[in-house]
Amino acid sequence: MRASELPESEYHPYYKPYIDALGEDDLFLSLSNGLLVMENFINQLPEGKLDFSYGPDKWTIAEVLIHLIDTERIFQYRALRFYRNDKMELCGFDQDEYVIECEAAGKSKNQILQEYSTVRKATIALFQSFNKDALNRMGKASGTPMSVRALGLMISGHQKHHFKIIEERYLV
Template identity: 55%
Template sequence: MLRSELPSSEYNPFYHTYLLALGDVDLIQELTRGKDELITLLEEIPESKLGYAYGEGKWTLAEVLLHIMDAERVFQYRALCFARNDQTPFPGFDQDEYVPHSNAASRTKASLVKEYSAIRESTLCLYNSFDKDVLKRVGVASGSRMSVRALGFIISGHQAHHVNIIRKRYL
């Protein structure tokens, strides 16, 4: 499924910037490419950079990486629920409340690579199990309609957004 096939009615406009950043990509190919890209980037980052923040009150590099993982887990869970026709509306999640409790300062690069790899592999397994009808199923998250396929592209676009910030401001 291509990003251009995703109607804007299937996601909150807040996520539009993330989706535009992807271009017209195939969902599974982009999830796979994004995994390879982030792992390569992580492997190039010196361990000493994990505690670096580019400004006062900004997240450290390790916190940004854990934020990417936390968001993917949240979006993946929503996709699973919507795929199974769970019509329970899901509240938003406050990323700023998650980060201080992430224990980022004690993480090693190896542990971050291992955890990220497991999360993305899980996302890929889940999305590879969906057929075209499942991808079109819709639920409600953060007060907006959201499709399973939109969540997959949002996972990719959210990561791409933060990878760009990492490259520009942390490295």
């Protein structure tokens, strides 16, 4: 399934820029490529740059990376619940509150890299375990219907979105 083929009825409009950022990318290819891109980025990032923020009240690079990890875990959980045909609506989460509690300043580049890689590999394994037909299953989170496959694409698009922000605002 290519991101460009995903019907807008399978996700909240808030996530449209994330899905659009993937263009013709395939769900599984985007997850795998995202792993390589982010591992390479983190490996090349100078250790001192983790604490850099481009402005007051803006997250540090380390906080952005932990935010990506947290969000991916939450979307994994949603995908698993929807795939298992769980009909209970799932609540949202406040990303800003999560970042306050993420303790990014105390984490090294290697710790963040290991955590990110482990989570992404788990995401890939999870989505590879799903049969093709059940990827279309729908659930409801944050008051909005979304499909299992949309969650996988949202994970990839969310990372791509934040990676672009890091390149444009943090690495100048």
